[in-house]
Amino acid sequence: MDFTELIDFVGLNIVDILTTILLLVAILTLGIVGWQTLLTSKQIRGEVYRKARVKRLQFLLPAKPQREIEGFKQKDEESISLGKYIAIPVGLERELHICWEMTQTQTLRGYRVRFEGNYQSKPEILGMERAFKKRIFQEYGSEEYIDWNGDFHREYARQLRCPKGSYHYTAVKVRGMAEGKYSLHIRVRVDEAPNPFEGRLTVDCLSEPNDWAEQHWR
Numbered sequence: 001m002d003f004t005e006l007i008d009f010v011g012l013n014i015v016d017i018l019t020t021i022l023l024l025v026a027i028l029t030l031g032i033v034g035w036q037t038l039l040t041s042k043q044i045r046g047e048v049y050r051k052a053r054v055k056r057l058q059f060l061l062p063a064k065p066q067r068e069i070e071g072f073k074q075k076d077e078e079s080i081s082l083g084k085y086i087a088i089p090v091g092l093e094r095e096l097h098i099c100w101e102m103t104q105t106q107t108l109r110g111y112r113v114r115f116e117g118n119y120q121s122k123p124e125i126l127g128m129e130r131a132f133k134k135r136i137f138q139e140y141g142s143e144e145y146i147d148w149n150g151d152f153h154r155e156y157a158r159q160l161r162c163p164k165g166s167y168h169y170t171a172v173k174v175r176g177m178a179e180g181k182y183s184l185h186i187r188v189r190v191d192e193a194p195n196p197f198e199g200r201l202t203v204d205c206l207s208e209p210n211d212w213a214e215q216h217w218r
Contacts, residue, residue, distance in 0.1 A: 052190040053104040054197035059086045060097045073218045087204040087213045090176040097171045102162040107191040114151035114185050121178035125152045129171040176205035
């Protein structure tokens with residue numbers, strides 16, 4: 001291959017490479033535009049994700065100045081994350097403070113809190129507590145009720161827009177009925193997803209304090 005042929009060969013290969021790169025860029029651009037179009041269409045229809053984007057479901061003990069919780073040791077300066085486990089005494093009423101993180105900006109429509117297990121032995125949900133509210137001047141429109149199965153529901157009549165990275169808090173008062181570990185099921189519904197987020201926490205009803213209770217009860 002002489003020098004002229006070599007130049008022609010290299011030139012043809014450069015053209016092929018550039019053509020391939022341009023083709024890949026075009027395909028990638030079309031893919032991005034297509035995804036953005038689909039996302040916009042879903043936003044117009046009110047559906048963006050397959051399932052509500054929620055994480056970090058956990059129990060929480062607020063700082064004592066925010067709200068004093070009967071039966072639990074609290075800190076004066078900061079909240080305490082308890083993770084997915086909490087213990088309460090059998091036969092007594094206790095507040096369970098629960099929070100979760102909204103991992104994307106979403107419109108909260110409602111949530112359900114329920115204990116799984118036998119109706120006669122599982123803890124009884126008595127109602128909702130106004131967590132982190134010192135005084136209410138105007139209540140945000142919502143319907144709250146406990147159904148025949150003992151599950152607590154909160155349904156928002158108006159849109160409640162939750163920014164990405166924000167935390168949502170709720171608190172329910174419960175009574176331990178019989179000794180044992182019970183699964184507390186949380187279901188969160190948003191406008192942007194056809195399927196709700198579902199997560200579980202553990203509530204341990206104790207007749208006598210265990211190691212965890214010795215550390216956190218008072």
